[in-house]
Amino acid sequence: xxxxxxxxxxxxxxxxxxxxxxxxxxxxxxxxxxxxxxxxxxxxxxxxxxxxxxxxxxxxxxxxxxxxxxxxxxxxxxxxxxxxxxxxxxxxxxxxxxxxxxxxxxxxxxxxxxxxxxxxxxxxxxxxxxxxxxxxxxxxxxxxxxxxxxxxxxxxxxxxxxxxxxxxxxxxxxxxxxxxxxxxxxxxxxxxxxxxxxxxxxxxxxxxxxxxxxxxxxxxxxxxxxxxxxxxxxxxxxxxxxxxxxxxxxxx
Amino acid sequence: xxxxxxxxxxxxxxxxxxxxxxxxxxxxxxxxxxxxxxxxxxxxxxxxxxxxxxxxxxxxxxxxxxxxxxxxxxxxxxxxxxxxxxxxxxxxxxxxxxxxxxxxxxxxxxxxxxxxxxxxxxxxxxxxxxxxxxxxxxxxxxxxxxxxxxxxxxxxxxxxxxxxxxxxxxxxxxxxxxxxxxxxxxxxxxxxxxxxxxxxxxxxxxxxxxxxxxxxxxxxxxxxxxxxxxxxxxxxxxxxxxxxxx
Amino acid sequence: xxxxxxxxxxxxxxxxxxxxxxxxxxxxxxxxxxxxxxxxxxxxxxxxxxxxxxxxxxxxxxxxxxxxxxxxxxxxxxxxxxxxxxxxxxxxxxxxxxxxxxxxxxxxxxxxxxxxxxxxxxxxxxxxxxxxxxxxxxxxxxxxxxxxxxxxxxxxxxxxxxxxxxxxxxxxxxxxxxxxxxxxxxxxxxxxxxxxxxxxxxxxxxxxxxxxxxxxxxxxxxxxxxxxxxxxxxxxxxxxxxxxxxxxxxxxxxxxxxxxxxxxxxxxxxxxxxxxxxxxxxxxxxxxxx
Numbered sequence: 009x010x011x012x013x014x015x016x017x018x019x020x021x022x023x024x025x026x027x028x029x030x031x032x033x034x035x036x037x038x039x040x041x042x043x044x045x046x047x048x049x050x051x052x053x054x055x056x057x058x059x060x061x062x063x064x065x066x067x068x069x070x071x072x073x074x075x076x077x078x079x080x081x082x083x084x085x086x087x088x089x090x091x092x093x094x095x096x097x098x099x100x101x102x103x104x105x106x107x108x109x110x111x112x113x114x115x116x117x118x119x120x121x122x123x124x125x126x127x128x129x130x131x132x133x134x135x136x137x138x139x140x141x142x143x144x145x146x147x148x149x150x151x152x153x154x155x156x157x158x159x160x161x162x163x164x165x166x167x168x169x170x171x172x173x174x175x176x177x178x179x180x181x182x183x184x185x186x187x188x189x190x191x192x193x194x195x196x197x198x199x200x201x202x203x204x205x206x207x208x209x210x211x212x213x214x215x216x217x218x219x220x221x222x223x224x225x226x227x228x229x230x231x232x233x234x235x236x237x238x239x240x241x242x243x244x245x246x247x248x249x250x251x252x253x254x255x256x257x258x259x260x
Numbered sequence: 261x262x263x264x265x266x267x268x269x270x271x272x273x274x275x276x277x278x279x280x281x282x283x284x285x286x287x288x289x290x291x292x293x294x295x296x297x298x299x300x301x302x303x304x305x306x307x308x309x310x311x312x313x314x315x316x317x318x319x320x321x322x323x324x325x326x327x328x329x330x331x332x333x334x335x336x337x338x339x340x341x342x343x344x345x346x347x348x349x350x351x352x353x354x355x356x357x358x359x360x361x362x363x364x365x366x367x368x369x370x371x372x373x374x375x376x377x378x379x380x381x382x383x384x385x386x387x388x389x390x391x392x393x394x395x396x397x398x399x400x401x402x403x404x405x406x407x408x409x410x411x412x413x414x415x416x417x418x419x420x421x422x423x424x425x426x427x428x429x430x431x432x433x434x435x436x437x438x439x440x441x442x443x444x445x446x447x448x449x450x451x452x453x454x455x456x457x458x459x460x461x462x463x464x465x466x467x468x469x470x471x472x473x474x475x476x477x478x479x480x481x482x483x484x485x486x487x488x489x490x491x492x493x494x495x496x497x498x499x500x501x502x503x504x505x506x
Numbered sequence: 507x508x509x510x511x512x513x514x515x516x517x518x519x520x521x522x523x524x525x526x527x528x529x530x531x532x533x534x535x536x537x538x539x540x541x542x543x544x545x546x547x548x549x550x551x552x553x554x555x556x557x558x559x560x561x562x563x564x565x566x567x568x569x570x571x572x573x574x575x576x577x578x579x580x581x582x583x584x585x586x587x588x589x590x591x592x593x594x595x596x597x598x599x600x601x602x603x604x605x606x607x608x609x610x611x612x613x614x615x616x617x618x619x620x621x622x623x624x625x626x627x628x629x630x631x632x633x634x635x636x637x638x639x640x641x642x643x644x645x646x647x648x649x650x651x652x653x654x655x656x657x658x659x660x661x662x663x664x665x666x667x668x669x670x671x672x673x674x675x676x677x678x679x680x681x682x683x684x685x686x687x688x689x690x691x692x693x694x695x696x697x698x699x700x701x702x703x704x705x706x707x708x709x710x711x712x713x714x715x716x717x718x719x720x721x722x723x724x725x726x727x728x729x730x731x732x733x734x735x736x737x738x739x740x741x742x743x744x745x746x747x748x749x750x751x752x753x754x755x756x757x758x759x760x761x762x763x764x765x766x767x768x769x770x771x772x773x774x775x776x777x778x779x780x781x782x783x784x785x786x787x788x789x790x791x792x793x794x795x796x
Contacts, residue, residue, distance in 0.1 A: 034491050036414060036491055037368075037410075037411040037414050038411070038412065038413030038448070039450070040450070068410035068411055068412065069408055069410060069411075070405050070406075070490050070491070071494055072494070086494075088296070089407060091408075101513070117376075118316055141512050141513025141514070141516070142514075143512045143513075153375055175514070176517075178515060179514060225518075225521070225525060229527060229529055230531070232529065240496075290651075291560075291594070292560030292652055293652060293653065304548070308591075308593055308651060309593070310592075312596045333592050333599055333600070335592065337649045338587060338649075339550050339566035339649075341549070344570070350600065380599070382591070383593075384592070384593050386564065386649075387547065
């Protein structure tokens with residue numbers, strides 16, 4: 009196994025960021041990841057799960073320390089509770105309707121707000137008809153800890169491009185880590201295996217909500233259970249699990 | 261005749277050496293519905309902790325605009341002690357321990373990152389054999405880490421005492437009720453900061469230094485154990501998700 | 507976490523149940539898989555932990571010697587107390603879990619012992635040591651650590667498991683003194699010298715939750731949030747109905763009620779055998795460890 013946990017005595021090394029001994033290792037809160045005084049880079053961009061204390065960069069979450077050239081580093085972990093961040097795709101449902109916006113539950117610390125104009129083709133006369141409980145696929149357009157997260161059902165060019173009201177189907181909750189795995193490329197093995205023999209629609213929000221729709225209820229049940237089961241399985245195990253589920257359904 | 265807490269061979273009632281911690285055991289993610297949860301065992305003391313949040317503040321009047329509201333509730337199961345007693349929630353002792361746990365956790369949580377939200381920490385003692393407040397702090401700390409709440413450091417706690425002219429680490433119930441002092445410490449090990457210090461009974465100052473030193477060492481050892489449990493758990497998750505190739 | 511369901515989920519849940527499909531793939535009358543662990547609280551006379559799906563409960567049985575009540579000189583006493591830990595849900599914080607705790611305690615007591623103590627589960631007269639003077643009192647404590655629906659059924663299984671694990675020390679009466687005097691007795695301190703419990707009569711509880719026009723067994727928390735009413739039926743190994751509790755706000759058609767009871771009787775057969783098998787398996791695991 010290649011995952012290594014950062015050793016207790018590991019110390020930040022001088023030189024380039026990429027050569028830091030912590031990159032791609034699992035870190036825990038309190039671990040000193042970098043010593044800026046010893047680094048020879050002009051700017052560094054810190055993502056989630058890290059904080060700076062004078063010259064030290066310290067982890068605040070348990071997870072894997074990730075690095076993208078030239079200077080971005082962050083801690084990637086899996087948690088159940090979603091914390092909104094910019095440009096995340098999320099699934100939420102309408103809780104309340106105000107004159108200018110919808111209040112949407114996205115499973116985060118506070119409800120999000122979705123302007124009635126941020127739908128494709130929406131005008132003051134053409135307000136989308138959404139009731140409390142309607143399920144929406146959205147992206148986060150404003151996320152700041154002191155403000156209500158703002159959501160949008162259009163992409164940057166004003167087109168719907170998949171965002172909007174999700175009709176029918178079933179929504180279930182999983183961890184944020186699994187949601188990220190489902191959205192990542194190459195396609196997650198469980199989706200790959202399911203897609204080979206079943207036809208269904210799926211929308212995954214980074215907030216850990218997954219929406220599934222298919223022609224028959226039994227397909228929806230199978231797909232959602234397969235995804236929930238996949239959480240703690242390796243790629244080969246996921247394929248095997250899907251095959252077993254399919255077999256069971258065909259037999260009965 | 262007072263009870264002999266240390267045998268002539270230098271062993272304690274349960275066979276430990278004076279500066280030895282009881283067996284530790286911890287598990288993460290034990291409660292499905294909670295955002296973070298953990299059990300923590302120190303010998304026969306066993307506690308379970310659950311963290312819910314950050315979520316919207318339930319009581320709007322308590323909302324803090326610049327930081328998260330941290331709430332904590334400590335309770336004991338009816339069967340947790342030797343003689344069964346029906347305990348009401350919210351007696352003076354539980355309220356004090358709730359407060360103590362909350363304060364130690366607030367020192368570690370980066371509350372300013374989550375303004376206008378609430379974090380609930382619930383700890384429940386399943387078996388009590390001395391050192392429950394330490395075990396509760398350790399469990400709560402792991403549950404917070406499991407919930408992915410940003411923390412400055414992992415809080416670790418341990419008690420130490422002084423009986424039969426010897427400083428002892430991690431007292432069990434018998435030693436705790438032996439009449440000697442009981443020093444409970446909670447530590448942010450990487451930052452080397454004390455977040456909780458409580459002592460009862462009396463102790464000469466030079467002795468206190470030794471007992472305190474011992475407790476500190478205990479915290480560091482426990483913190484190392486907790487860190488390893490947390491790393492193992494995170495590693496398992498990353499591995500299972502296919503984030504890492506074999 | 508508070509179950510917040512979107513309109514689509516709600517409709518999906520209820521429509522699925524109407525078609526005989528549930529969102530975890532179970533049939534209407536299927537129980538989730540459960541596991542039993544015994545003797546997990548060393549200071550109790552008997553204890554068990556039962557996990558059914560994400561529902562997780564611990565029960566312990568503690569026996570204490572006491573004086574029988576004057577009105578029932580030849581019977582011991584049994585108390586059942588259930589506590590819902592706030593770890594299971596933030597709503598249980600403070601006094602928030604008290605209503606549910608009390609409802610569960612009373613429903614269990616009614617099913618296992620009935621209000622006058624002549625119930626099917628425990629033979630109270632077997633708890634007497636000296637008539638009118640000395641008896642064992644049993645304190646059954648339950649703790650709900652994590653809740654994903656169907657608490658009552660799980661607690662009943664856990665009580666049955668804990669009782670099967672309970673050993674009561676033998677009491678040696680040294681002087682059978684005159685009626686007015688206190689009796690002298692000795693509790694045997696030989697750990698092998700205790701009497702166990704026969705739990706074959708202890709019933710299981712089957713809760714049928716009515717969602718729409720259909721009723722289901724072993725509802726999850728999500729399904730419970732859509733229920734109109736629920737009936738908890740205690741059934742023992744002889745197939746006798748030992749207690750019924752109706753919960754929930756909506757009314758129930760009497761003819762449906764009789765159907766529900768016959769379904770519960772049917773389900774209880776397989777449940778009882780699974781419970782017995784799980785307890786046996788847990789016992790043998792415990793023996794291996796020793």
